[in-house]
Amino acid sequence: MGEYLRFLRMHPVWWLAPIALYLGTLLWLATQLVRTPENPFAYTPY
Amino acid sequence: MSGDPDRPISLPRRAAYALLTLVLFAALLEGALALLGLGAENRLMASRGFAHGARYVVPDDERPGGWRVQITGSAQDAVVVPPRDGRVRVLLLGGSNVAGWPTNVFRGLLDAALPEPGFELINVGRAGYGSERMRILLEQCLELRPDIVVIHEGHNEFVERGFAWELLGQWRSPAVLDALDAAMRLRALALPVERLRARREAAGPPTLPSLAGQPRDRIFEGLTFDQTQVFYRAYRENFAAMIDDARAAGARVQLSTVVSNPFVAPEVSTPAPGLSETELRELTALRSRALDLIPARFRHGLVATPGDPVIRLDARDWGHVIPQEQLQARLARTGLAPAPPFRVLEGELASAPYWNPPAAWSPRAAELMATVSQVCARELSEAEAADLRAAATSYDQALALSADHPDTLFEAGLCHYLLGDDARAEELLRAAMNADRAPTKGNDLVNGILRELAAERTGDAGFDFVDLDQLFRARSPHGLLGYEVMLDHCHLHLLARPILLADLVPSLVELARGVIAER
Numbered sequence: 001m002g003e004y005l006r007f008l009r010m011h012p013v014w015w016l017a018p019i020a021l022y023l024g025t026l027l028w029l030a031t032q033l034v035r036t037p038e039n040p041f042a043y044t045p046y
Numbered sequence: 047m048s049g050d051p052d053r054p055i056s057l058p059r060r061a062a063y064a065l066l067t068l069v070l071f072a073a074l075l076e077g078a079l080a081l082l083g084l085g086a087e088n089r090l091m092a093s094r095g096f097a098h099g100a101r102y103v104v105p106d107d108e109r110p111g112g113w114r115v116q117i118t119g120s121a122q123d124a125v126v127v128p129p130r131d132g133r134v135r136v137l138l139l140g141g142s143n144v145a146g147w148p149t150n151v152f153r154g155l156l157d158a159a160l161p162e163p164g165f166e167l168i169n170v171g172r173a174g175y176g177s178e179r180m181r182i183l184l185e186q187c188l189e190l191r192p193d194i195v196v197i198h199e200g201h202n203e204f205v206e207r208g209f210a211w212e213l214l215g216q217w218r219s220p221a222v223l224d225a226l227d228a229a230m231r232l233r234a235l236a237l238p239v240e241r242l243r244a245r246r247e248a249a250g251p252p253t254l255p256s257l258a259g260q261p262r263d264r265i266f267e268g269l270t271f272d273q274t275q276v277f278y279r280a281y282r283e284n285f286a287a288m289i290d291d292a293r294a295a296g297a298r299v300q301l302s303t304v305v306s307n308p309f310v311a312p313e314v315s316t317p318a319p320g321l322s323e324t325e326l327r328e329l330t331a332l333r334s335r336a337l338d339l340i341p342a343r344f345r346h347g348l349v350a351t352p353g354d355p356v357i358r359l360d361a362r363d364w365g366h367v368i369p370q371e372q373l374q375a376r377l378a379r380t381g382l383a384p385a386p387p388f389r390v391l392e393g394e395l396a397s398a399p400y401w402n403p404p405a406a407w408s409p410r411a412a413e414l415m416a417t418v419s420q421v422c423a424r425e426l427s428e429a430e431a432a433d434l435r436a437a438a439t440s441y442d443q444a445l446a447l448s449a450d451h452p453d454t455l456f457e458a459g460l461c462h463y464l465l466g467d468d469a470r471a472e473e474l475l476r477a478a479m480n481a482d483r484a485p486t487k488g489n490d491l492v493n494g495i496l497r498e499l500a501a502e503r504t505g506d507a508g509f510d511f512v513d514l515d516q517l518f519r520a521r522s523p524h525g526l527l528g529y530e531v532m533l534d535h536c537h538l539h540l541l542a543r544p545i546l547l548a549d550l551v552p553s554l555v556e557l558a559r560g561v562i563a564e565r
Contacts, residue, residue, distance in 0.1 A: 007055055007063040014060050015067035030238035034246055
């Protein structure tokens with residue numbers, strides 16, 4: 001536990017970078033996912 | 047664990063701690079979002095209905111015994127299915143046509159015909175759905191234990207496949223789509239998707255994306271007629287499987303043909319393969335000569351000419367599904383021409399046209415209807431008649447070169463219609479629909495498959511078939527349906543939809559009587 005806390009304190013880049021990468025990936029995926037519309041038409045005919 | 051503050055932490059340990067931190071962070075984030083009730087929507091967006099592994103029908107947590115059909119994953123368009131009661135449960139399966147059926151009107155018609163025990167209609171129709179996604183959805187919807195499954199679709203095979211190709215073009219592999227569906231369980235992903243989607247919807251209609259740099263409508267360009275047959279084979283296989291699956295699950299099935307507007311030009315037109323360069327040039331020259339001979343008042347918006355494209359209407363052009371302020375602005379216009387005269391239809395369609403008043407139309411709808419009205423009136427001067435006869439001859443020569451060229455068939459059909467040769471016009475316009483390389487409306491090939499599937503099931507008391515195409519053609523002049531009844535290539539005007547539903551009622555009531563007798 002002590003070593004883990006020391007890791008958090010001394011090596012912020014080591015754990016911040018994956019978190020930033022994770023959030024960035026989620027955001028990028030989200031932008032890609034909304035790129036394609038729900039169906040091939042931009043309207044529902046009713 | 048060592049407590050020595052000076053001892054360096056080894057690289058593998060650092061990596062393990064980094065991973066642990068990431069997992070803890072992700073779990074905390076999920077927990078926090080769950081506590082805040084955020085990111086619960088849009089769980090199935092990635093595969094858009096194509097994934098066999100996704101759960102499109104899930105138990106409804108709020109109603110024990112109830113279900114939710116979450117077609118896209120969005121709560122807004124989830125279909126809530128209450129626990130079963132004594133009514134006859136009817137599942138409506140199809141594309142945008144079924145999605146656009148006025149379900150309350152349908153239920154009213156059915157309840158009036160057979161008041162006890164009444165009908166429960168579950169409409170899982172969805173715009174753009176063709177046989178592939180319908181089959182996946184039906185497999186899961188059978189958990190709802192429908193008494194009757196109504197299957198009605200025949201316009202979307204190429205629409206759906208084009209969409210599937212586009213998805214694959216974007217994500218490369220179905221496995222990636224499956225992985226994304228799984229990833230959508232993360233609220234941390236679902237939340238930005240939800241927010242971005244809302245922002246995108248607020249910004250208005252999206253620009254249609256492209257596949258590998260090609261515009262959407264170019265996906266099918268270059269298909270030969272033989273290649274299109276693959277799509278029809280898949281359609282047949284999927285429909286046969288849907289009927290058999292539903293019957294095996296104990297549900298009765300109603301199948302019906304689809305109705306389409308033959309006065310809409312083909313989507314994709316490719317000459318027959320094997321033509322030489324000289325023959326292709328000749329084909330183009332013959333068509334070009336013929337087109338020049340058709341007076342502009344008969345072709346504007348109906349036939350594509352350089353600088354004058356085909357006008358393809360949709361529901362918005364008639365004043366449906368547009369913002370209220372836009373509709374009010376249209377209605378406030380003055381000096382509009384009255385609705386142009388159209389053809390007289392028969393029987394149940396005698397009240398046609400079924401469109402909104404012209405004040406609600408878009409300018410392009412008014413433009414196209416002005417042309418269509420002149421085509422229907424067929425009032426030709428002698429010079430125009432002579433020109434059209436010459437055009438028809440040119441088209442015949444072009445068809446001798448490429449007998450299944452969709453645009454040539456369509457334009458030749460129009461010429462013969464104007465000249466009053468109704469039988470030939472019907473033959474050509476229908477042939478144009480069949481020859482279309484990527485049709486977005488049903489045709490004789492699709493309806494032929496449906497009739498074959500029905501014929502194979504003659505004698506099955508749990509199956510019935512309604513030939514809507516035949517019924518609607520019988521009520522239309524020369525067997526050609528048109529804009530009086532249809533708002534575009536494949537959708538009926540809103541006021542015409544109850545007529546189609548009424549055609550389905552007697553068969554459904556018979557199937558329901560069988561259900562009741564078996565209880």
